Amino acid sequence: MSSGKFTxxxxxxxxxxSAKSGTEHYIRQRVSAIALIFLVPWFMFSxxxxxxxxxxxxxxxxxxxxxxxxxxLTAGAAIFHMRLGMQVVIEDxxxxxxxxxxxxxxxxxxxxxxxxxVALSVLKLWIGAGA
Amino acid sequence: MVQLTLPKGxxxxxxxxxxxxxxxxxxxxxxxxxxxxxxGGNPRWDTYWVDMDRAGTMILDVLLYIKNNVDPTLAxxxxxxxxxxxSCAMNIDGQNTIACTKGFDELPGGVxxxxxxxxxxxxxxxxxxxxxxxxxxxxxxxxxKTVTPEPEKEWKQSEEDREELNGLYExxxxxxxxxxxPSYWWNGDKYLGPAALLQAYRWLIDSRDEATGExxxxxxxxxxxxxxxxxxxxxxxxxxxxxxxxxIAKIKHxxxxxxx
Numbered sequence: 001m002s003s004g005k006f007t008x009x010x011x012x013x014x015x016x017x018s019a020k021s022g023t024e025h026y027i028r029q030r031v032s033a034i035a036l037i038f039l040v041p042w043f044m045f046s047x048x049x050x051x052x053x054x055x056x057x058x059x060x061x062x063x064x065x066x067x068x069x070x071x072x073l074t075a076g077a078a079i080f081h082m083r084l085g086m087q088v089v090i091e092d093x094x095x096x097x098x099x100x101x102x103x104x105x106x107x108x109x110x111x112x113x114x115x116x117x118v119a120l121s122v123l124k125l126w127i128g129a130g131a
Numbered sequence: 132m133v134q135l136t137l138p139k140g141x142x143x144x145x146x147x148x149x150x151x152x153x154x155x156x157x158x159x160x161x162x163x164x165x166x167x168x169x170x171g172g173n174p175r176w177d178t179y180w181v182d183m184d185r186a187g188t189m190i191l192d193v194l195l196y197i198k199n200n201v202d203p204t205l206a207x208x209x210x211x212x213x214x215x216x217x218s219c220a221m222n223i224d225g226q227n228t229i230a231c232t233k234g235f236d237e238l239p240g241g242v243x244x245x246x247x248x249x250x251x252x253x254x255x256x257x258x259x260x261x262x263x264x265x266x267x268x269x270x271x272x273x274x275x276k277t278v279t280p281e282p283e284k285e286w287k288q289s290e291e292d293r294e295e296l297n298g299l300y301e302x303x304x305x306x307x308x309x310x311x312x313p314s315y316w317w318n319g320d321k322y323l324g325p326a327a328l329l330q331a332y333r334w335l336i337d338s339r340d341e342a343t344g345e346x347x348x349x350x351x352x353x354x355x356x357x358x359x360x361x362x363x364x365x366x367x368x369x370x371x372x373x374x375x376x377x378x379i380a381k382i383k384h385x386x387x388x389x390x391x
Contacts, residue, residue, distance in 0.1 A: 009266035015321055018349050022357040023386040088360070091353065092317055093133045 025084060032081040039074040063129020068122055075118040083111035133317045146175030149201050155182035159235070161193060163205065164246040166253050174253070176244075177202075183235070190223050190245065191230040194257075207257035214370060217305030221257050222246040227307035229370045248310040250319060264306050267323045271331035271349070276342035292338035299333035299378060301371050302326060308365035308375050314358045322358035323350075325365035325375030332378035335385060344389075351386055359383075 050061065062068050086107045094100040136142075146165055151158060158180050166174035179197050186196040191209055198205050208218040212231045219230040224243050235243070251259035275286070309315050309324035323331070331350055334340050350356045356379070365375040 009262045010269060012263060012320065013266035013270045018352040018355060020348060020351050022351055022353040023383075023390055025353065026357060026383060027387060027390075092314070092358070092360075095133065 025087075029081065029084045032077050032084070035073070035077040036081060039070065039077055042070060043074045059125050059129050062122055062125035065126075068126040071122045072119050075115060075122075079111050079115045079118070083107060086111075140173055143174040143176050146177040148178040149180065151180040152182045152185075152200065155180075155184065157183040159183050160242045161197070162242055162244045163197070163257070164244075164253075165205070165256050167204075167255055188234050188236075189231055190233045190235065190243075191219055193235070194219075194230060194245070205257075206255040215303060217303035220248055220305035220307045220310075220370075222249055227311045227368045229303075229305050229307065232370055248306055250310050250316040251306075259306075259310070261306055263319065264309055264324070264326070265304075267327040268304065268330060270323065271327050271334070272342075272346070273330045273334060275334075275337065275340055276345075277339070278341050286339040288338050295336050295338070296333060298373055299329060299336075302329055302333075302373060303371060305370065307368045307370055308373075311364040311368045312359075313362055313364070314360055318354060318358050321354035323355050325359070325379065328356065328359070328382060329373065329375040329378045332382050335382065343385075347382075347385060347389060350382060356382060356386075 046061075046067070050057065053061075062071060087104060090100060090103045090107060094103055143164060143166075161179045161181055162176045163179060164174055165177045179201055181193050181196055181201075186193050189212075191212055194205065194207055194209070198207075207221065207230075209231065210216040210218045212219075214229055214232040217229060220227060221230055223230060223233055223245055224238050227248055230245075245257065247253050247257045248259045248261075251261060251264070254260050277286070304326060306326060308329075309319075309326045312325055314322055315324045328350075331346060335343055335346050340346075359376070359379045361376055361380070363376050366373070366377070369375065
């Protein structure tokens with residue numbers, strides 16, 4: 001901790017001071033978790049019901065507005081929740097500031113790209129179904 | 132900093148096996164972590180045989196038996212020998228606790244390992260350097276802070292408000308909880324740890340304290356407070372039976388209450 005420098009313990013403990021943030025992150029993670037409590041069982045139930053169905057069935061199913069909306073909401077809540085969770089994991093385990101920042105940015109990009117891809121795919125099925 | 136293996140020079144090697152006490156019939160084997168900065172080299176695991184008929188009932192008794200009868204160079208902290216001072220906190224058979232209140236009857240059979248509290252620099256043998264731990268305790272300013280001029284006689288507190296402090300004020304700062312926390316292992320330079328946060332909460336809910344907002348300001352930080360991931364090791368090891376994880380959850384609750 002001292003690493004050869006003449007810093008006092010109090011200076012080390014205070015560090016850069018309190019960031020006065022973190023509560024928003026905490027609330028978002030919990031609220032998205034609450035949403036997932038409802039969305040994930042619906043999603044699992046739908047997937048199990050669709051076992052063995054083909055592309056046409058999928059298109060017909062996702063063509064119904066309620067299913068399309070819930071699909072996008074599920075993907076949104078899950079990916080948002082995942083982004084927050086991955087952020088914590090990166091902060092926990094990566095100490096080097098440069099690597100950490102790069103991974104945090106990559107995490108955001110990957111999650112946004114994933115969500116856009118899922119959302120457009122659902123929209124394609126929905127619009128393709130003639131909605 | 133995440134370190135899944137010990138740095139070079141810190142990995143304990145096989146050490147000395149000390150002679151068995153003569154004429155003893157009830158022997159038990161102890162593996163104890165030894166490190167002396169004066170001698171240099173890696174730490175080592177020394178093996179001791181203890182005559183359990185003469186060693187008392189607690190792990191601290193075993194350490195005193197070894198120091199008095201086998202190896203006077205074994206270094207460890209101890210003072211009150213009754214769970215009040217917190218000096219003899221160490222890792223006993225894989226779990227942080229205080230040696231003076233840990234009886235051998237609570238431990239499983241076989242060899243018992245004794246090591247210093249994990250993740251902290253070792254001064255010698257079973258003595259960790261808790262400088263950062265104490266500095267973090269000081270950071271939460273564990274004393275009454277007020278803006279109202281001090282009353283002539285005393286700050287009054289109702290019995291109900293005093294009861295709120297039960298389960299918090301009993302902390303003896305032994306550091307068992309903080310050094311058992313993986314989040315603290317990885318980010319102990321920034322995360323305040325369960326002991327400091329338990330104390331922070333003790334002052335946050337003190338009915339006489341007027342600095343609640345400032346205290347919350349000082350804690351609201353992704354690392355200082357929110358590195359707690361409710362792993363619960365703290366509550367599991369606390370030799371006083373306290374629950375720092377619950378106190379931290381309540382601080383988080385106060386943070387939410389403040390913005391909503």
